[in-house]
Amino acid sequence: MSILEDARELAAQGPICDPCLGRVFADKSYGLTNAERGRSLRVAAALEDDEEPEDVAREDCWVCEGECARFDDWAERCAESVEDVEFDTYQVGTRAPPLVEENEVLLREGAGLPDDAGELFKSEFNREVGKRFGRLTETDVEFGRPDVQFLLDIDADTVEVEVNSTFVYGRYRKLERDIPQTEWPCNKCHGSGYLGKQPCDKCDGTGYMYQDSVEGLSAPVVMDVMDGTDAKFHGAGREDVDALMVGTGRPFVIEVMEPRRRNVDVERLEGDINAFAEGKIEVEGLRLAEYDMVERVKELNASKRYRAEVEFGDDVSETELTDALEELDGATIEQYTPNRVDHRRAALTRTREVFEATGEWENERHATVEIHGAGGLYIKELVSGDDGRTNPSLAGILGVDAEVTALDVTGVYGVDEEFEDEAFFRD
């Protein structure tokens, strides 16, 4: 059958609106709306038959039950639902009424066409409402990860809105010891701050093991400025609670849930965080980041540079220290999972490279050692030997006990590429 014959068969089944008629031929031609397709087919058929083309009001359509007349209404409702939300991109989804979906199948079957000829009601609805919404709000449709997402439930007559998280990247320095990276709930009261009706004695009712955390000193400020409902801190690894993080700082991403503002002034935000943190931590290089920056900071292969204050159990000469560090420089270290590390982590022996080992001898019992090593190298154990579980080690080579008394991380570097790749930023 020709396309006009198909169109006649479709139209003969009852009053059908232009979009519903045209939708059956959605895969034919380009640059047309389905309404234009439907109207054109009706006119062409009428010309061939030398008759007046039929005019069906959308409200009277038996297939969509008049829903195709409401594209503008739905677009306006979407716009109203995000009036006080800042966004650049959106996506519209539609939950089609089951009855309309049945009608679509009946329509096609009645004309001897495949059930899935053309496209579905919901695809057209998404596109037509989306186009109108884009014009109303001067924003762009985005099929990957939009800032806001709508679900139109036609039967329930509701617009569900999802405001997707937004992300801020930066590097932090931790300038005081005994600050964990993320908030650490008290293990006695499980973070509630209470034991029964009494304030918890372990955390003084705060609910936290430590008063401050890098997360607690930064994320709430970002959440506040972006007017979100919650915020989560994602770090590129973490240093020990008692270690400083200085030098290059450590990459992080703060995720803000349901933000009402996204395009904030990052320099001002940086100043706000640093003022709030009162010198306990500081952040720099803040940028507005894409969603996949979270995975990047978590997964990117990174090497670390450390500075360790070391105390020896016996006298060590300057030459002995220099020789021992030369032996560690470029060495491959075998480390059995240290005792102090999370016991849920599988115990295994793994190998890690020491890229560079240097140091400064202070006296027979004290030195400062600088190590640049592959991600995952345990520095305290590299110095102490961890009762033979780390090999080689500084203590093992020297033949004396050696212990780290203070540890700072001075650099975090992407191994194969930099963390700061432009493709991951949105500003």
Ligand SMILES: [Zn+2]
């Ligand atoms: Zn219709």
Ligand SMILES: [Zn+2]
């Ligand atoms: Zn507690």
